[in-house]
Amino acid sequence: MSNTILKKENIDTIETQKKTEPVLMVSHLYKSFGDNKVLIDFNLKLNKGENVVVLGKSGSGKSVLIKCIIGLLLPDEGEIHVLGENVVEQTSSSLDKIRAKIGFLFQSNALYDSMTVRENLEFPLRRHWIKNNPDEVNQLVQQALEDVGLGYTIDMMPVELSGGMRKRIALARTLILKPEIILYDEPTTGLDPITGKEIIRLMIHIKEKYNTSSLIISHDMNCVKLAADRIIILLEGKCYAEGDYETLRKDKDAKVIQFFE
Amino acid sequence: MPVSTSTKNLLNEVGGISSFAGRFFSQWYKPRYEIAEFFRQCYVIGYKSLPLVGLTGFIMGLVLTMQLRPTMVDYGVESQIPAIVGIAIIREIGPVLTALIFAGKIGSSIGAELGSMKVTEQIDAMEVSGTNPFKYLVVSRVLAATCMLPVLTVMSDAISLYGSYLGVNIRGTTSFSLFWIQVFESLDFYDVIPAFIKTYFFGFAVGLIGCYKGYFSSKGTEGVGRSANSAVVVSSILIFIIDLLAVQITDVLGYN
Numbered sequence: 001m002s003n004t005i006l007k008k009e010n011i012d013t014i015e016t017q018k019k020t021e022p023v024l025m026v027s028h029l030y031k032s033f034g035d036n037k038v039l040i041d042f043n044l045k046l047n048k049g050e051n052v053v054v055l056g057k058s059g060s061g062k063s064v065l066i067k068c069i070i071g072l073l074l075p076d077e078g079e080i081h082v083l084g085e086n087v088v089e090q091t092s093s094s095l096d097k098i099r100a101k102i103g104f105l106f107q108s109n110a111l112y113d114s115m116t117v118r119e120n121l122e123f124p125l126r127r128h129w130i131k132n133n134p135d136e137v138n139q140l141v142q143q144a145l146e147d148v149g150l151g152y153t154i155d156m157m158p159v160e161l162s163g164g165m166r167k168r169i170a171l172a173r174t175l176i177l178k179p180e181i182i183l184y185d186e187p188t189t190g191l192d193p194i195t196g197k198e199i200i201r202l203m204i205h206i207k208e209k210y211n212t213s214s215l216i217i218s219h220d221m222n223c224v225k226l227a228a229d230r231i232i233i234l235l236e237g238k239c240y241a242e243g244d245y246e247t248l249r250k251d252k253d254a255k256v257i258q259f260f261e
Numbered sequence: 262m263p264v265s266t267s268t269k270n271l272l273n274e275v276g277g278i279s280s281f282a283g284r285f286f287s288q289w290y291k292p293r294y295e296i297a298e299f300f301r302q303c304y305v306i307g308y309k310s311l312p313l314v315g316l317t318g319f320i321m322g323l324v325l326t327m328q329l330r331p332t333m334v335d336y337g338v339e340s341q342i343p344a345i346v347g348i349a350i351i352r353e354i355g356p357v358l359t360a361l362i363f364a365g366k367i368g369s370s371i372g373a374e375l376g377s378m379k380v381t382e383q384i385d386a387m388e389v390s391g392t393n394p395f396k397y398l399v400v401s402r403v404l405a406a407t408c409m410l411p412v413l414t415v416m417s418d419a420i421s422l423y424g425s426y427l428g429v430n431i432r433g434t435t436s437f438s439l440f441w442i443q444v445f446e447s448l449d450f451y452d453v454i455p456a457f458i459k460t461y462f463f464g465f466a467v468g469l470i471g472c473y474k475g476y477f478s479s480k481g482t483e484g485v486g487r488s489a490n491s492a493v494v495v496s497s498i499l500i501f502i503i504d505l506l507a508v509q510i511t512d513v514l515g516y517n
């Protein structure tokens with residue numbers, strides 16, 4: 001009897017541990033370009049199923065941070081653990097394996113201009129050696145396009161699409177690998193407020209459907225209000241303040257308040 | 262001092278291109294081989310420049326013949342026109358002209374294509390999608406340019422000589438077969454081979470510089486334009502430098 005109770009407790013603690021174990025952890029990150037010190041001892045934790053928004057002014061190093069996480073930039077110092085593995089000290093092939101589990105939505109969408117929507121979506125599947133069977137590939141492509149509500153664009157070229165549609169297609173390309181973590185680089189910048197809101201709703205929908213964790217970089221208050229479970233303010237290269245929307249909005253510090261005005 | 266900064270810029274450029282070339286040589290033979298992309302680029306690069314290369318070659322052959330004629334008539338060696346034109350086209354004009362057209366057409370389009378891929382983060386997107394963008398984009402294009410320019414040059418030479426044949430026949434007549442016999446009699450192995458070999462280097466230079474300029478394009482649409490423009494300028498200059506070196510080498514080896 002006592003044995004079973006103990007077992008159940010054990011399972012509970014393991015489960016809570018699993019829940020709180022961060023899928024992404026950035027610790028003591030430093031990055032500078034020449035004399036331009038962009039990140040100075042930056043720390044961040046992203047838990048499973050959480051939406052964290054990193055808020056910062058333009059040029060504060062938000063993109064640099066996210067590019068360090070995915071291994072496009074090499075930090076000067078610090079550690080970045082993604083799903084338990086340190087990104088900083090990987091060989092290129094093991095880095096590819098980690099990258100396959102992370103979705104990255106680029107600020108400029110980064111759709112391949114010379115390829116159709118279908119080829120754009122197939123690219124990560126084929127290149128990561130994940131799927132080669134044409135039927136399966138086709139099905140995944142259709143599924144991803146339906147997730148973003150743009151099934152009919154499958155044979156179009158990116159130039160034929162509007163800004164909001166491109167963003168959705170880029171999101172579909174990110175989703176196709178069924179990532180555990182999605183990194184969004186300013187997902188609403190450059191879009192009109194209504195389209196921006198649609199994208200945010202889509203992001204929330206996707207998070208619920210696939211139970212992903214997301215790190216969202218933004219300075220759009222709409223996005224912050226709707227999507228953020230937790231907010232981190234990136235200022236002067238550091239994690240300057242942290243908390244949920246209501247707490248930070250009532251903060252006394254002028255440097256924090258400026259984001260909420 | 263302005264002189265020292267421009268010297269510094271030049272040295273920076275040379276250093277940048279050299280290390281880019283070094284990266285190419287250290288990667289091109291290693292897997293993963295982007296064979297499909299290589300063939301696609303061969304098709305795009307070769308096919309795109311064929312009409313232009315053919316047209317300019319034809320005009321060059323025709324014009325050269327017509328302009329040589331009066332002098333040749335004065336000296337009474339009119340019958341030597343096919344031989345002279347043949348040597349001029351095969352050894353120098355064909356390779357260099359084709360390479361310059363190729364630089365204008367392909368160098369700029371590679372520079373602009375990779376430049377816009379760079380500024381819209383497409384190159385980064387490839388990298389996070391399990392692809393080495395250097396191999397996928399640069400190695401395939403450089404190899405395709407290196408392989409296609411010699412083919413284009415041979416075609417251009419042939420079209421050029423045909424233009425010259427028409428030029429000969431505007432005044433006076435030479436039969437088609439006699440014209441070609443005269444051309445080929447004037448040429449020997451050492452005229453053709455060095456000229457052919459140097460076209461590989463021209464093609465390599467155009468591909469490499471186009472990729473280099475695009476790959477390190479600066480942000481913004483202006484940066485893309487600048488990449489395309491300087492890809493043409495730098496690769497054209499390189500073509501002449503390679504031409505100069507090639508003639509020195511063949512001279513030293515006694516192939517002239």
Ligand SMILES: Nc1ncnc2c1ncn2[C@@H]1O[C@H](COP(=O)(O)OP(=O)(O)O)[C@@H](O)[C@H]1O
Nearest residue numbers: 033036038056057058059060061062063064065
């Ligand atoms: N590849 C790079 N080389 C040099 N400086 C860079 C590079 N990338 C970013 N920076 C610098 O880092 C700073 C932060 O840039 P970024 O992260 O793009 O800002 P944002 O927060 O708007 O995304 C800027 O001052 C920028 O000039």
Ligand SMILES: [Mg+2]
Nearest residue numbers: 062063107186
């Ligand atoms: Mg940015």
